[in-house]
Amino acid sequence: LDELQAAFLRVKLQRLDEWNARRQRLAALYFAQLSAVSSQLTIPHVPDWAEPVWHLFVVRHPRRDALQRHLNAAGIGTLIHYPIPPHRSGAYQEMARQTFPLAEECAATVLSLPIGPHLTQEQVEHVATCLKRSMRDGFIS
Secondary structure, three states: OOHHHHHHHHHHHOOHHHHHHHHHHHHHHHHHHHHHHOOOOEOOOOOOOOOOOOOOEEEEOOOHHHHHHHHHHOOOOOEOOOOOOHHHOHHHHHHOOOOOHHHHHHHHHEEEEOOOOOOOHHHHHHHHHHHHHHHHOOOOO
């Protein structure tokens, strides 16, 4: 960490609590909006004791790539943060021939929706509306 990066982080740290609270409100909005399609789209599970700050909002869908293309066509950027399961990456070559079904399923189905303190409530509602429409209209099933 050089001095310039430290200076930027020092300024940003002053807003960290505010940004975390903003992401928590946006995540709550996603939960409220997406609960109607939770039988088709796996939304995050949060234990009662947890208080996440939502650096990422990751959903799962069996046709993740089609869903991502549909959202992209609607102007909604999404990310696939971990497209390769750890045992298939170079870091764990000794495990490459083993199977880890859950890791492989996650790598094939996870999709990170937009979330961050820069987003507005309207933008998150737009993402949720596009997701719900894609499920309802059969674009993704």
